Amino acid sequence: MSLKDQVAVVTGGGSGIGQATVLALAEHGVHLVVGNRNEEQGEAVVAAAREKGVEAIFVKTDVSQPAQVEHLVNTAVQKFGTFQLAFNNAGIEGPSGPLHELPLDALKQVYEVNVHGVLYAMKYQIPVMLKAGGGSIVNTSSVLGEKPSANLSVYNASKFAVNGLSRTAAQEYAAQNIRINVVAPGPIETPMLMRATGGDPLAFSSLVPMGRVGQPKEIANAVVWLLSKESSFVTGAILNVDGGWIAQ
DSSP, rough: OOTTTTTEEEESOOHHHHHHHHHHHHHHOOOOEEEEOOOOHHHHHHHHHHTTOOEEEEEEETTTTTHHHHHHHHHHHHHHHHSEEEEEEEOOOOOSSSGSOOOOHHHHHHHIIIHHHHHHHHHHHHHHHHHTTOOEEEEEEEEGTTSOOTTTTHHHHHHHHHHHHHHHHHHGGGGEEEEEEEEOSSSSSHHHHHHHHHSSSGGGGGGGSSSBBBHHHHHHHHHHHHHGGGTTTTOSOEEESSGGGGOO
């Protein structure tokens, strides 16, 4: 794909889907600025990306803090001059259970990370891309952002919000050569799924028409395509990568 020597900013790049996407982009020759809350994970992913022959730097980032997101973006510009690609992946699952039983602090945190984090990222990324003449952004949502599941009300709502935010921004900037799309994973074998299933990621297999959970690399492949010029006429799309979950 036509990505060699471009620069990407990735949030939530330390594990799971983010980690797989950082490494997939590195394989395509993309230089990387990786944001992540966990410093050890972030540094490890950046080191692995460098082994693939690209430049990569880590910036400790909590996406719920706008100043930290702005610093991540400014660091990318200081290091590389500009960037053309962004993958806004940072997210948390939050607590599960009936809505009236969920603690307020935890609900607030889900929205601060999953929704505000994407909003802050695009707010600071888009001016850079406008100045550069265009770019491509992919935001991580979920199949639960279109087909909600009981006892996950706030997580579901946060992903509906990501879809709406992304599609609105896609309209606003389409004529200025900035494409904004969404990847919506189904059950993927990640640390988040491990937490949600009590350590058994295969627990969701029977709920997926393909009879298995997905792998992070399968989401990474979709993200790489959406970021690349191979998807040049795609914007405002929600790409479900879910083994058929949404089709049920």
